[in-house]
Amino acid sequence: MSTTLTQGQHALLENELRLARERVEQALKAQLNGQARVAHAAALLADDPREWSEHEADREVDQARSDRLLVELGDIDDALMRLRQPGYGRCIDCAAVIPFDRLQQLPQALRCLDCQTTIEAAR
Numbered sequence: 001m002s003t004t005l006t007q008g009q010h011a012l013l014e015n016e017l018r019l020a021r022e023r024v025e026q027a028l029k030a031q032l033n034g035q036a037r038v039a040h041a042a043a044l045l046a047d048d049p050r051e052w053s054e055h056e057a058d059r060e061v062d063q064a065r066s067d068r069l070l071v072e073l074g075d076i077d078d079a080l081m082r083l084r085q086p087g088y089g090r091c092i093d094c095a096a097v098i099p100f101d102r103l104q105q106l107p108q109a110l111r112c113l114d115c116q117t118t119i120e121a122a123r
Contacts, residue, residue: 005089009100013107014083020107021076028069031062079108091115 005013082088089098091112098112111119 005100010083013103014080016104017076017080017083017107021073021080024069024073024076028066028073031066031069075108083107093119 089100089103090096091098092110093115094112096112096114098109102109102113109116
């Protein structure tokens with residue numbers, strides 16, 4: 001199996017990553033109500049200082065969502081950088097070729113399905 005993507009496959013994956021990046025950026029912007037992350041956190045704290053403890057869980061969930069979106073954005077950016085490098089599409093653990101259909105579903109995939117399954121089972 002070839003490790004080199006065709007130009008069409010490369011373009012498709014790059015387009016998918018760029019679209020995914022836009023979706024995550026929009027979700028993050030909506031999550032933060034258009035504010036910077038620090039300003040958003042301050043606004044959450046100022047919502048109702050008298051009921052701070054009652055809303056603490058809501059604030060934690062909000063921050064966790066923001067954190068998840070930021071991690072996802074970083075993963076997409078990393079995948080875009082790797083796509084420009086030789087070796088994209090190879091498992092970082094066993095160096096096996098990651099099948100194109102897996103990359104098509106998850107272009108930021110770092111591992112083949114076997115290695116990813118092993119990692120997840122160990123957690």
